[in-house]
Amino acid sequence: MQSTVPATFKTSGAPVTPPAPPVDAWRSMTIGTMATAPIHELLTTLGVRLVEVDPGELAADGIVGYFSGRVGDAEIQIERSLPQADRESVVRDLLARIRPEEQTYTKRSLTGPRLRPAMVGGKPVHIECPSWCYLDHVAENEGFLVDVYHCGDTVSLMAPRMGGAAQPVLHARLNADSFGTDVAHQAPHVIVDDETEFAHMTPEQAREFASNLEAFAAQVRAMAEQAAGR
Incomplete structure (x- = not known):
C-alpha cells in the first residue's frame, strides 16, 4: 500500500519544517x-x-x-x-x-615573502615576492632586475553621477620596487592615483590619508543632508 503521509510530516504525525532555500x-x-x-x-x-x-x-x-x-x-x-x-x-x-x-x-597568506619564479632578460631566476603581490613575474619578463616590482590588487573610489554611470575618481594599491634604484620606493608602500597624478605613501602617510578620507566623507555626507533639506 502506498504511503500518503506528506513529506513534511514525520510518521509520528509531528510536522517537520522543510529547509529554507x-x-x-x-x-x-x-x-x-x-x-x-x-x-x-x-x-x-x-x-x-x-x-x-x-x-x-x-x-x-x-x-x-x-x-x-x-x-x-x-x-x-x-x-x-x-x-x-x-x-x-x-x-x-x-x-x-x-x-x-x-x-x-x-x-x-599574511606570511612574509616567498620565493617565486621570474624571468629577467629572458633568463629564469627566483626572487622574493610578498604574499600580496599578484603579478606573474615569469610573464612580465622584465629586461633587468631593477625593473622587477611588486603590485597588489587595486581598490577604487567610485563617484556616482547624475545622468550617468559611476566613475572611479581614485585608485589605491600596494607596491614595492624591491630591486629599484629609488631606496624610498623599495619597501612596501601605498600608491594612490587619479590616473594622472601618483602619490607614493609610507604606511604612516597612508593611515593619515585614510583619516583625511574619513573626515572628507563626513563633510560630503553633511552636504548631502543639507541638499536633501534635512
Missing part, C-alpha cells in the same frame, strides 16, 4: 551565526562545496583559500595540507563574503 537562509543569518554555527552546517545551508586541492597548488600564488560561486551553488578550495587549526578561520572568512550574486575571492 539557501538565499532565504542566508538573508536570515546574523554575523553571530556566521561566526559560531558549525562549519558543516553553514556549508550545507548555503550550498557550498568544500574542495581540498593538492599541497602547493594555492600556496604557490600566496593563496590559502579560494571562493567561487554564489549562495546555493559555490565552491571553496583549500589545500589538503592546511593545518586544522587554520582551516576554520579560512573557511569562515570565505563564507562571510558569500552573496546571491556570482563572484570569486581569494584569501591570501
